[in-house]
Amino acid sequence: MRIFKSVTLFTFSALLSVPAVRGSAPVLPPIDRDTIVGVWEGLLVEFPAVLEHIEINKTGDSYAAQIVVPSGVCGILRLVSSEITDAGIKLHFHNISEEGMMDLYLQGTGEATLEFGVMDASLSSDGFHPPGKDKVRLVKGAWARQLADTSKRAEECIHKQQSRK
Secondary structure, X not given: OHHHHHHHHHHHHHHHHOOOOOOOOOOOOEOOOOOOOEEEEEEEOOOOEEEEEEEEOOOOOOEEEEEEEOOOOEEEEEEEEEEXXXXXXXXXXXXXXXOOOOOEEEEEEEEEOOOOEEEEEEEEOOOOOOOOOEXXXXXXXXXXXXXXXXXXXXXXXXXXXXXXO
């Protein structure tokens, strides 16, 4: 597992450090119907924080889970419509859980390959108001589960440094 994490972090670092034709950011193709397939995660970092976990499947239903941190309240939504063009991405998820959440409308842009991607989006809970104030950066892959281990490692590093005094 440690090797996988190292390879993942190395690949992520390498993609971020590849010089682009226009500037220093990596150049990835716009998200399309093939490259949007997979797991995407992002955090809304207001209080309380919300983890957005989206699973887009090539066939069958696709879902989003919104989990409030630290309470663990989890709403499940099913993708009911999507529009993916060179100009951007629009996804509409309908609440199917008992949590009483509203629908989720995601609108944004993104770039991706089959293995890696980044989507910058605005969120809205109804179809009448344009997405706006709630912004999220979704990264392809289930990266958020590594945050707990990383936080623990940071704490260990600090304690190790303090013990050297």
